[in-house]
Amino acid sequence: MTNIGGGTVRLEGALSERIPFTAYDAGWVVLCIGMAIGSGIVFMPLQMGIKGIWTSVAAILIAYPAVYFLSKLFIRSLSASGQCSNYTGIITEYLGKNWGILLSVVYFVNLTKSMFAYSATITHDAGSYLQVFGVTQQSLASTYWFPIAIITFLVAIASRGERLLFKVSGPLIIVKLSVVIFLGVSMIPYWNFGNIEFIRPQSAIRFIQDVTLSLPFAVFSIVYTQILNPMNVAFRKVESDPAIATYRALRAGRYAYMILVVSVLFFAFSFLFSITAEEARTAVAQNISALALAARVMPGSSVKVLSMVLNIVAIMSAFLGLYLGFSDALKGIVINVADRFMSRGTTFDRIFPAAMAMVSVVILSAWVIANVSSMALIQWTAPTFGIVSCLIPCYLVIRVPALKQFRSVSLWFVALTGILVIAAPLFKLFER
Template structure:
């Protein structure tokens, strides 16, 4: 036993040094965080001019860093850390709480799947009409075809889906940087005009406008699904005692990279348009890239922007669908077992496919506001998981007592509460 423990300790990497796997994980956090949600951030971040831009510049990094750090802490402090967040919640709060968490987790992920069904339909419709100069296709047919194609890609197999996603990540990030640089000649100062706020905030006032930035900001930088495997890998590589410091180090450098790229992209897009343009993009329910393609008379932007938007939305749809499918499958199978029935994997898969196709098709056809979904559903539920759950766990669980009493805890809790309360603000 002693020899095995010694051999295992010898295999651990030195946590004081930076290793290749640290770079790989920093880039993985980067790739997971930067998805299609980023394409809607410039609209809310820029619609209020300089005030909202400065607001997101100040708050984006600490929200992302402290929220995901707290999420990592509650996982690697658990004896069931190897089972990820589900095992962690089960250990801390029991089976019933674990089931409730799974439902909230599924709801948070699946509303994003529905949102991207709308986004891919609007992007395709805009491209067909504005770039290909064809007549607008029947929305019911277009949305159904797109949803079926996306689901068909997933059903080639999860391994292939993940491989496709990982292949798309880095060209997408490179494209965002390219677009940001290419837009520099289009920059103007009209978006930095404080007086423009009143014309685009629809009477909700500066505070109300800033309030509704929180849900979009939380969603745009969110990557909590990858935190569980990230923590598990650091425990295996560096040992339990070094996990906290190593996770903090990798997350810090990864988040500096994420923040730099996203904020550069946001500023470049916002400075290329006026607040009224951004309000129009929100009204037309388009991503910032689709609106830029239609608005700017720049050939390369006109044709490359919709392609980048397609890649981003498809990547994000596939990633969230995989996560949503696994949770939905577990919920259905546990529920059937509780009633004394055992459903086959094939039956469960068929049920999920029918449910996903019908709900995504209907949502895409109905064309609800994408930013409305983010503000009233996806952002707040994401804040429950990313901000409120970790802070409540740290407050309640004795094993996490050493993480209490920090100013960052108050900050994360406040952000979580403000973002959740945006549900009520969005109703008025």
């Protein structure tokens, strides 16, 4: 068997030209993009509008390089595992069963809070759009049946596996990436540089506080780590050489990253130039996204229609992609616990996906009905992302001798970013 760590490095050099880019690779690039263009992109412009240009630029300059480094580190550290099946199994192989279950619970919580955010956003925004276009007199999100119907529909699709997701999510993601670019262009006539606050920070401490609070939104606008382990595992299943499988996963992530940086930055700043800080605060208070806000405040039907299409498609496809990671995490936890007390059989494996789908519908619907702020959820639960996507991979590289070839300066940059993201809720307590 090829040495995974050293083999991956070699393949990224001269041998990389011998590995073709297939439709299967393209499918994962599309799913990574779909995972990234979700709640982050529809909420980051609001945070940018509230905090101003200097804070936003500083947060982006920290977040975007960190996303690139942590994505590579995440794939490399997990792909070096011998069995490479699910997140819990990989951590268990490195650190043992007890650490495996503990860190997997944190991983699961990180994915679950994203599922909560997507579920709430798509339900509330769908209700808002129906109201804006005169279909209903009030938002259906306040009912019980509407959230349950939408979430049941999404879970039914997402639970069918990656091949169906390629067929369903692929066209949706292509549409939403196109709309992101087109919507950014269509908002140019509404640009008003007077909307941008160039006010100097009151103090260095206040500036650091605002940047730290904005950092999770900047990270979540292009991050796709939630789908990296399912992608890595999928390539290991179709590729006999683990080093080649790892290279293909890294390449797919790299292509997705480059596309996301260009398109998301253009869209976010176009939006920033088109809304006022007061409009951004109003949207946050009403628990709606930047796109739903655009449909309300910008004249003309084109922006309204494009905003609606992008918002619904973005959150829907991100939900579908995230479900792969969510199911991977939940499966790993259940198997870790079950293997301690029983011998699993075919019956267990057969009924588990359906049981997980039903539990998911109940939990997510209950969350939506509770109507917790999506913006607050992103900030208060940011530490789980910092732990799972930043600190755990860094810890593995430092702790596990087999991963020592991945130690570099970027490792410490990722660790620092993770610490800042974890600190975001603390700064939220002192926000004025």
